[in-house]
Amino acid sequence: MQVILLDKVANLGSLGDQVNVKAGYARNFLVPQGKAVPATKKNVEFFEARRAELEAKLADVLAAANARAEAINALGNVTIASKSGDEGKLFGSIGTRDIADAVTAAGVCRR
Incomplete structure (x- = not known):
């Protein structure tokens, strides 16, 4: 099954890559998690229109x-x-949990 990745997925690819995965992996994990969409003509056009927005969002997450x-x-x-x-x-x-609490108390915010 061809899918378009909406996020970086380990051992598979990064944002915008069209990859071939097993149908069960796509249906049960990638699509419900929002990490991919099926590579139909409509989805390819929609993704290309939103590519800059998704790349900016991914860059913001990486910067944070x-x-x-x-x-x-x-x-x-x-x-x-x-x-x-x-x-x-x-x-x-x-x-x-103890380590996270100590780091937060030292002044580093969690999110």
């Missing part, structure tokens, strides 16, 4: 991600306080 990455790299070290035993072993674990 790069800005967050620079802010996180500028932090350097983040300290997370947790209870530990006499030998320095932690009582429990430090998960992704």
Whole structure:
């Protein structure tokens, strides 16, 4: 099944690429997620009309991600306080939620 990609998809292509995928993958994943549309004549014309808008949207998302990455790299070290035993072993674990909360508290916004 031929589809037009509306977003970058790993191991498949990037925005605007027409690729051939299995029908089930297109119907069950790509189209419902909004990552692709079937490559009909109508959809090809519609996509070409909106190409600049979609590329600008993708560039904005990439710029925001790069800005967050620079802010996180500028932090350097983040300290997370947790209870530990006499030998320095932690009582429990430090998960992704704890790290995200510490980075947010240090001044980096999530979105």
